[in-house]
Amino acid sequence: MVYYLLPVKFRPSFLLLASMAFYYLIDAKFLILLLLEILISYFIAKQLKKHQSTKDKKLLLWLGVLIVLVTLAYFKYQNFFILGLQNLIDSFRLSTSTNIEQLLMPIGISYYSFKIISYLVDTYRDKTVNCSLLEYALYVSFFPQIISGPIVRADNLIRQFNNLIYRESLFINGISNIIIGLFKKIVIADRMAPYVNTIFTSYMSYPSLASILAVILYSIQLYCDFSGYSLIAIGIGQLFGIDSFKNFNFPYFSTNIKEFWARWHISLSSWLKDYVYIPLGGNRNGKLRKKINIIITFLISGIWHGTTLNFVIWGLIHGIWNAFSRAKRSVGSFNFKSILAMIVTFFGVTISWIFFRMESFSKACDMIIHMLKDFTISYSAIINTLLPFTGDNSSISYLLVLFVLVIFLLIYESRQFHGKGNSLLWIDVMLLCILFFGSVGSNFLYGQF
């Protein structure tokens, strides 16, 4: 209300203040770092626009990108090096363990760093609109998107800052998106979290059936958690008159891996395509080079998510799968062949999530071996698979409710997938589910990256 009472020209300033206040509340000690990165990158972008010589521009671009990447690497990957150093020291000392203090990572640094890089590169390519420091600062720090994206491009966002007027249809979409996002996050993802966490932490104590169920549930949890967050972020933006592209476009309805990556975390995938894959040469230098470029891009995606070997393996699996997949990105209707392809893609992606979820590569392998080697179906295996839901006889009703909610979401998404209208009745039911089945308190899974 206060926002729309303000004159249109003051609205970006209001949003910037709100964004700064938000960041101060969630991570006060790194607000200065955010402001510094904004100022330095804005200054470099200004210089990029002034200079005509390609050599100077390239130098400036590399300087800007390096500053952002070094800062990102310092906070994100220093713990990896610290642990390595600690292990090295310990191996020499043999006796007591050395404790080197580990660094905390500024919230949202992975996301706003990518936004800054895309702005610098787009400026270098003369693809950005002119903007003031205020608009640029708002683009980088826009509060609904700072924790876990989506990584919206400068061009798309900054253009809208000049016209932040109330649009009823956008406002209604915003409310709907927030409700759908909350439903996915606090009704479905958070309902699965305790079970998934229990089994992934101590999979050997449970039947292999429990591991299989936990892996499938994790696949759904991750999707609902992250796409739920993205919808909430987009929805909040829409309430303030800012529209963004979808970050998830029904990825589990994909019939092949290429289609999956065109639908999953779209803002990151397209960022990697535009700022890593294409600069590497894309598909311009022959088939072999194209495959190598794809694998390198996915490896970088894996390393962006985490420094441990399991993330590298996860990136490698997807890189190789994508590079050697012959399937074309196609959106077909639901028929036997396409449903079968969807199931195969879903299970392939689901198995790869084990490397994504586990804290180490060896544990991920152990879990897969446990799932395959110890597989049995018996009465006691079923009971011990279900019990971790609540620990008592209510586990069955818990699972039943979860099953019904997932089916409800599946029907809703398949309707959306086929372009059927967004009836408010669905939103009503989701709101009721949030009120009766919602659980509040857990973090967003993608916030850690």
Added chain:
Amino acid sequence: MKRLVKHIVITLMCFVLLVLLKNQFGYVTSGNTYGMKPLIQNKKVDNLFLGSSIFRQGLDVDVLQQNLRGSTYILTYNGNQPYFMAEELEYLIQQGVEIERLFVDMYVYTTAATPWISDTKLFLDSDLPFKLEIVDKLSQFKDFSINDFYEMFITSNMEHISTFPISSMVASTQFKDGGNLLVTKGKTSEVLDNDDFGTREKLNDYQIEGVHKIIKLCQKNKIELYFVELPKYVKMVEDRREGCYQDLVQLYLEEIDNSNVLLVDYNDFDYSNGEYFQDHFHLSSEGKKVYSQILVNQINLFR
């Protein structure tokens, strides 16, 4: 916009209505083989065992029913404490349930804690006035957050209510007159010896108030009252630290003047046999069978 607001308002009105219905009539969906509902339906019980999961896991309903005179029912809630047992007893009496003999769980660790709602199933089994009264009484010494209220009146038991035709059917196969029919395995003594447990400073005043309320209610309604202490694992029984379990048992006994107490005679029950225990306080199916036979002999002898 008007349409959206209308939808949200109608949804919220439906929500309020459903919350009221749930809290007033939710007990209809409760099982017929456990909890308060079967007791209220039958209106009469000769032997009522009122307690926590210790009773549920430690009493064999078949052994009790075969060896005790009249009907027998085991009413348990997880972590049930004297404060709540008194409220449950009062509620049952108000609902017109006639009780001949009452056996109360003497598990003292819960008696040492400030009363808390340890099992929201109690909120499924009762009507709205009972719930409001409980919250009102608890709020005199306990701070409730909005989250607590939300859980108690809105989210609790929703899984059961929304799937009750199936979940009640499943639960019915697991219980008989409140007794647990599931087979539970014991542990090895090695495992139990490695597990640890804490000590408590003293018994809680509100819980003791509950114990006295139970005594008064029984006197007023002419109910024979017995306090029952179920077997605990040897490590717990022989613990001699300050504030150990046995110290608290002594404090409890002083509160009830050592009257009508059924303590375990550890000469009859092998409390060092890990096979008889799931953990330090809960008996396994094997331990339950052995102990229940000892208990009925004790009751019949006592009477």
